[in-house]
Amino acid sequence: MLSIHVNWLGKSKLTVIVGCGRLGSTLADQLSDEGKNVILIDQNEAAFRKLSPAYAGLTLVGDATDAATLKQAEIERADHLVIVTNNDNTNIMIAQLARECFQTPHVICRLYDPQRECVYREFGIQTICPTALSSLAIERLLNNPASLNQTGQEGGN
């Protein structure tokens, strides 16, 4: 069970991440390394094994489409909510729940299929689409083969 002390969190910014897949865990590790407060939610406790042993944030097992779980994750205090489960519809629903019921100021949502834009446009949710990002990166490489080495080095670390 999660327990948070106000002192521990203090007044510094809080980021809630939903979904501990490759992206969720990498992001959580990174933010935690930077000394930020992170709460990571996943339905499956085993998913948290992906986190590095140095991860200093909190984890919460639960269904984030449930308002009670979000509340438990201190969503009312969160400055950022990053939703990266592997199901687009789940991500949309959590984003809407957070914006509508908890007025979360900043919501970022990963969507594989950007076609449903009309559904979430009006909610002020930022979205990122891996396909669009990858195709942009690939296109850049195609147009500028000379940058291959630099990008290769960047990607190799």
Add this chain to the structure above:
Amino acid sequence: MKKRILIVGGFHKAQTLARSFLEKGYDVTAINKNPLHCRVLAQMSDLTVLTGDGSKPFVLEDAQAENADIAIALTPRDDDNLVICQLCKKQFHVRKTVSLVANPEKIKFFYRMGIDSVVCALSAITSIVEQQTFLDEFTTLLPLGDGELRISELRLPATSPVIGKTLSEIQLSRDVIIATILRQDQPLVPHGDTKLLAQDVLILIAAAKQEAASVRVLQGK
């Protein structure tokens, strides 16, 4: 023109609903992800069946969602149903959307998100079971406004403490009114000086929260 109904997801529910809509003369299209389910659904003559994920805009487009009058989302997942209904509403301008919801706590949220009608199987079933349990003494005839208000029927047993009293003498909550009294099957308009008799059937309009308390006052339990 025939009314067009679009049913997304659900297998047995879709089957039963489609059959009933077709009998009533509606034009029905069903979308289902599972090809096996689609094959069974397609055995129904006059039903248009489409295999695909109904939460994707191009599938809804194939199903000509823009021509539908009503869209019904019956998948087992709340998030899918929400997105299906929102897509139908916002992108395809379907006039009315109906969604099934598994978690009763999400009913309000779904309404807030613009779904026209939200049906929760769990709360529907539990309230029917509850009603059937007390059928002999007390029946809800009609839930109104999402069940917040109910019209119900109550027969006064001979043991009731209110028998022989006038309506002005009994202490009922302000959120409950006795709309009419059926005395030997004759309707009676109640007034403050109307005396209650055993075997009177009271038709109550009550806020759901106050209902149980008023039943206790009237039946003396």
